[in-house]
Amino acid sequence: QLQIVESGGGSVQPGGFLSLSCTASGYTLYDFTIGWFRQAPGKEREGVACIDSTGISTLYADSVKGRFAISRDDAKNTADLRMNVLKPEDTGVYYCAVHWDRTPGTCTVVPSDDLWFYLGQGTQVTVSS
Numbered sequence: 001q002l003q004i005v006e007s008g009g010g011s012v013q014p015g016g017f018l019s020l021s022c023t024a025s026g027y028t029l030y031d032f033t034i035g036w037f038r039q040a041p042g043k044e045r046e047g048v049a050c051i052d053s054t055g056i057s058t059l060y061a062d063s064v065k066g067r068f069a070i071s072r073d074d075a076k077n078t079a080d081l082r083m084n085v086l087k088p089e090d091t092g093v094y095y096c097a098v099h100w101d102r103t104p105g106t107c108t109v110v111p112s113d114d115l116w117f118y119l120g121q122g123t124q125v126t127v128s129s
Helices: none
Strands: 003-007 010-012 018-023 032-039 045-050 058-060 066-073 078-083 091-101 123-127
Touching: 003 091, 018 032, 018 066, 018 091, 018 123, 032 066, 032 078, 045 078, 058 066
Parallel strands: 010 123
Antiparallel strands: 003 018, 018 078, 032 045, 032 091, 045 058, 066 078, 091 123
16 A cells, blocks of 8 residues: 655745655555645645656646756655745645656646545645744
8 A cells, every 4th residue: 555754844944945755655656646735724735846757747836936846766766845945935734645647748736636645644844034
C-alpha cells in the first residue's frame, strides 16, 4: 500500500527559503504524476506545482512561478519542492499528492479529489516576520 510522508516545513522570515520533501513507501512512484498542494486556515486547498511521470513536464501556480521548483528522484522514491523568496501568503499546510499518469507530458495543479490521492499528513510552512 502506497504511503506518503511530507517533511521539511518550518517557520521562516519573508524572503527565506525552505525545501520540502515527499517520501513514498510501499509502492514505486515511477508511474505517478506528483503534485504539491497547500491549504491556509479558512481557505480552500490550492494547487502549487506538479510534475509528470517522465519528470520533463512541470506546471506551477501563477502565485509561485519563478520562486518554487518541483523535482523528483524515482530512484529514491521522493519528490521535492524548493521554495525561494517566501512570502507570508505562502503560509499553510503543504501536501504531496499523486495520481496515475495517464497523460505523460502534461500535468495539472487543479486539486481535484477525483484525481489526486492525498495520502500524507502534510507539513506546516509559516512565513512571518
